[in-house]
Amino acid sequence: MYDVVIVGAGTAGMSAAIYARRAGKTVLMLEEAMYGGQIINASEVENYPGIQKIPGYQFANDLHAQAMALGAEQVTASVTGIEDHETYKTIQAGDTSYEAKTVILATGAKNRKIGMEQEERLVGMGISYCATCDGAFYRGRTVAVYGGGNTALGDVEYLANLCEKVYLIHRRDSFRGNAILVDRLQKKENVEFLTNRIIVDLIGEDQLDALKLQNVVTKEEQELPVEGLFIAIGQEPANAVFAPLVTLDDYGYIEAGEDCKTNVAGIYAAGDCRTKQVRQLTTAAADGAVAALAAVEFVNELDAAS
Numbered sequence: 001m002y003d004v005v006i007v008g009a010g011t012a013g014m015s016a017a018i019y020a021r022r023a024g025k026t027v028l029m030l031e032e033a034m035y036g037g038q039i040i041n042a043s044e045v046e047n048y049p050g051i052q053k054i055p056g057y058q059f060a061n062d063l064h065a066q067a068m069a070l071g072a073e074q075v076t077a078s079v080t081g082i083e084d085h086e087t088y089k090t091i092q093a094g095d096t097s098y099e100a101k102t103v104i105l106a107t108g109a110k111n112r113k114i115g116m117e118q119e120e121r122l123v124g125m126g127i128s129y130c131a132t133c134d135g136a137f138y139r140g141r142t143v144a145v146y147g148g149g150n151t152a153l154g155d156v157e158y159l160a161n162l163c164e165k166v167y168l169i170h171r172r173d174s175f176r177g178n179a180i181l182v183d184r185l186q187k188k189e190n191v192e193f194l195t196n197r198i199i200v201d202l203i204g205e206d207q208l209d210a211l212k213l214q215n216v217v218t219k220e221e222q223e224l225p226v227e228g229l230f231i232a233i234g235q236e237p238a239n240a241v242f243a244p245l246v247t248l249d250d251y252g253y254i255e256a257g258e259d260c261k262t263n264v265a266g267i268y269a270a271g272d273c274r275t276k277q278v279r280q281l282t283t284a285a286a287d288g289a290v291a292a293l294a295a296v297e298f299v300n301e302l303d304a305a306s
């Protein structure tokens, strides 16, 4: 019986592990893939207070090392269901069932897809969702980045240092990402902004050859030859598996307020997977702390009552 089982080892989950371990509780993190969450895809993090600049993967590594050094346990497993038995919960992951007094859901969100059949087929053949993972394959080539948020802008900056030419394709002419980054990119000679444009077709059989773009204002279409496309159009939650137990909003986020408490006592939601206004590294870390401290209190009350 663990005191705290954390589902997801991204920034929120690993921050929760640190706080729960420092409070002396037993902690298991269940993560279906590589620890780190979304931030491993960020080439540079420049907005985490106290750290001027750090590659995203480095930030994730440091956070993970901190949690593990404090004695958190981690198992690679995909959670398929959770049951509430009031004084404890069971967490099903593959063939294994874990028991815990509390559960922190910190599942983050998954990369949003454009939603074309060719997109699936061309992943790894010109299409990527991670510039820092795959950028090196496109050294000296012409690529495009799709999106107007900080991920897309960061990807363009990273790729501009490797590639001959980088197009930034965005559906509007103003950006959701930081103006400081936009300014920096506009000064780069090998970066070209193609705004007010959407991708309407991905051209290529076994390998991406070109994109068909449509200007959303004039409706004009153009073909843009590129060897790589980095899709950075945001994230979506993946909480369906928890729907029988915790309440989700219309978009699939777990309903929980700033106290991270869900509708089930002893189950908390932390980070990008919960309903919230601001989804940032800092808010994910903050949620981890809030959820862990609430879980610690819950465990203490359970232990005192038994």
Ligand code: NAP
Binding pocket: 042, 044, 045, 046, 047, 048, 112, 113, 114, 146, 147, 148, 149, 150, 151, 152, 154, 171, 172, 175, 176, 177, 198, 232, 233, 234, 235, 278, 279, 280, 281
């Ligand atoms: P995001 O901020 O949600 O931006 C997604 C972008 O994709 C938006 O510009 C959006 O356009 C566009 N988009 C969404 N759906 C689309 C579709 N179906 N077709 C075409 N375009 C579409 O996502 P993000 O950039 O991944 O960032 C997520 C969060 O992480 C943000 O809070 C961000 O600040 C943070 N982040 C931080 C760092 C860092 O600290 N260094 C790095 C990366 C990300 P519209 O603008 O028109 O909606």
